[in-house]
Amino acid sequence: MSDVKIILNESEIPTHWYNVVADMPNPPLPPLGGDGKPVSPEQMLAIFPGPLLEQEMSAERWIPIPEPVREIYRLWRPTPMFRAYRLEQALGTPAKIYYKHEGVSPAGSHKVNTSVPQAYFNKMVGINRLTTETGAGQWGSSISLAGQMFGIEVRVYMVKVSYNQKPFRRSMMQTWGAEVFASPTDMTNAGREALAADPNNPGSLGLAISEAVEEAASRKDTNYSLGSVLNHVCLHQTVIGQEAKKQFAKVNDYPDMVFACCGGGSNFAGAAFPFLADKAAGKQVRLVAAEPSSCPSLTKGVYAYDFGDTSGYTPMMKMHTLGHDFMPPSIHAGGLRYHGGSPLVCQLYHEGLIEAVAVPQIATFEAGVQFARAEGIIPAPESCHAIRACIDEALRCKQSGEKKTLFINLSGHGHFDMASYDKYFAGELTDYDYPAEAVKEALKRLPKVAA
Numbered sequence: 135m136s137d138v139k140i141i142l143n144e145s146e147i148p149t150h151w152y153n154v155v156a157d158m159p160n161p162p163l164p165p166l167g168g169d170g171k172p173v174s175p176e177q178m179l180a181i182f183p184g185p186l187l188e189q190e191m192s193a194e195r196w197i198p199i200p201e202p203v204r205e206i207y208r209l210w211r212p213t214p215m216f217r218a219y220r221l222e223q224a225l226g227t228p229a230k231i232y233y234k235h236e237g238v239s240p241a242g243s244h245k246v247n248t249s250v251p252q253a254y255f256n257k258m259v260g261i262n263r264l265t266t267e268t269g270a271g272q273w274g275s276s277i278s279l280a281g282q283m284f285g286i287e288v289r290v291y292m293v294k295v296s297y298n299q300k301p302f303r304r305s306m307m308q309t310w311g312a313e314v315f316a317s318p319t320d321m322t323n324a325g326r327e328a329l330a331a332d333p334n335n336p337g338s339l340g341l342a343i344s345e346a347v348e349e350a351a352s353r354k355d356t357n358y359s360l361g362s363v364l365n366h367v368c369l370h371q372t373v374i375g376q377e378a379k380k381q382f383a384k385v386n387d388y389p390d391m392v393f394a395c396c397g398g399g400s401n402f403a404g405a406a407f408p409f410l411a412d413k414a415a416g417k418q419v420r421l422v423a424a425e426p427s428s429c430p431s432l433t434k435g436v437y438a439y440d441f442g443d444t445s446g447y448t449p450m451m452k453m454h455t456l457g458h459d460f461m462p463p464s465i466h467a468g469g470l471r472y473h474g475g476s477p478l479v480c481q482l483y484h485e486g487l488i489e490a491v492a493v494p495q496i497a498t499f500e501a502g503v504q505f506a507r508a509e510g511i512i513p514a515p516e517s518c519h520a521i522r523a524c525i526d527e528a529l530r531c532k533q534s535g536e537k538k539t540l541f542i543n544l545s546g547h548g549h550f551d552m553a554s555y556d557k558y559f560a561g562e563l564t565d566y567d568y569p570a571e572a573v574k575e576a577l578k579r580l581p582k583v584a585a
């Protein structure tokens with residue numbers, strides 16, 4: 135077992151981000167404004183810095199990573215890849231399982247791969263203040279850290295239920311110098327409207343986005359920062375898959391299947407897109423996005439233009455959506471609650487280049503615990519979705535005797551999510567399939583866009 139841990143040296147940190155748009159069979163569909171026309175760059179410049187906007191719209195295959203960003207990446211990159219021998223044994227599978235551990239970053243997840251360049255490019259154009267939203271607090275902590283490193287003030291609108299349930303994520307953001315508010319707040323129109331309708335509104339990611347965007351749009355000194363979904367975010371995450379390919383090469387292996395969990399789609403994109411480049415060149419590799427069956431945007435949503443937020447402040451994006459007014463079931467403990475997803479990931483799914491699977495909550499935690507007991511690392515509940523999907527495939531291999539090579543992107547560790555594990559151990563979690571009727575209902579409220 136000499137190849138349990140597969141490491142790269144610092145000089146092997148990628149020098150460029152890989153832009154999947156260059157290898158897509160069809161160009162991505164543009165975001166649309168309220169008038170149904172593609173959003174103009176000028177409108178976007180109100181909340182995003184020019185360099186990120188260029189990346190957002192670029193079709194260049196390789197985009198250089200600025201040296202100051204690579205310098206900070208060195209704090210945790212290259213991330214290690216492991217062969218999960220002990221998990222393979224526990225499962226009794228002939229499949230080989232590898233995982234890449236993005237949880238070794240200071241914030242504990244893959245999200246710093248994009249928060250650092252986002253802070254860098256904002257600073258470059260003279261922006262000293264950012265607003266953002268956060269659900270469980272992973273993104274909020276990542277952008278707080280990045281803001282601190284480049285001397286940028288960060289204001290975080292944190293979904294109220296998480297604000298109350300995850301006090302340590304809040305402390306983490308404050309440690310890195312950010313201001314954190316429970317959303318909905320009374321500081322924005324979107325927040326005030328939500329509170330007027332329901333003073334006990336628990337908040338949602340869509341609503342927190344509305345608040346953060348509204349504030350950024352109303353202040354010249356302030357930009358908005360998003361931790362997933364957008365093309366430039368997926369782009370920044372491709373350091374994961376590029377490193378993984380080098381790590382597989384070191385052990386003379388190559389995955390038959392890549393598994394990553396999918397909320398907004400960024401860690402999936404980061405792990406899978408560099409392999410999609412090989413697939414475009416004729417190689418066989420299956421790319422599987424794993425999502426919760428209680429928030430199944432890819433597997434049950436409709437592929438349509440919808441808003442990115444609850445209040446309709448953001449442009450409309452073509453994506454698999456459960457409707458912008460989607461409220462996640464309160465029983466759901468595993469993250470990945472966004473109503474839509476990355477337009478790039480959705481388009482690739484629509485075109486059949488990637489796959490998706492929805493996994494139920496209890497089986498997801500079961501997989502996470504099995505993984506922790508075999509491999510030591512306690513995975514983030516989000517990452518457990520990818521582990522579940524991979525274990526299911528490994529068990530199929532046990533039936534068929536196939537010796538597939540399976541690869542999991544472990545998007546983060548679960549040290550701040552032990553309350554969710556507690557609920558699982560206490561038997562308080564239930565499985566919940568998001569009803570097809572609810573999707574049908576939400577369809578009626580989608581914005582109208584000329585075909």
Ligand SMILES: *Cc1c(COP(=O)(O)O)cnc(C)c1O
Nearest residue numbers: 272362397398399400401516546
């Ligand atoms: C935010 C987060 C996710 C989900 O976001 P994606 O954009 O879909 O990657 C998954 N895992 C962890 C650990 C996260 O923090």
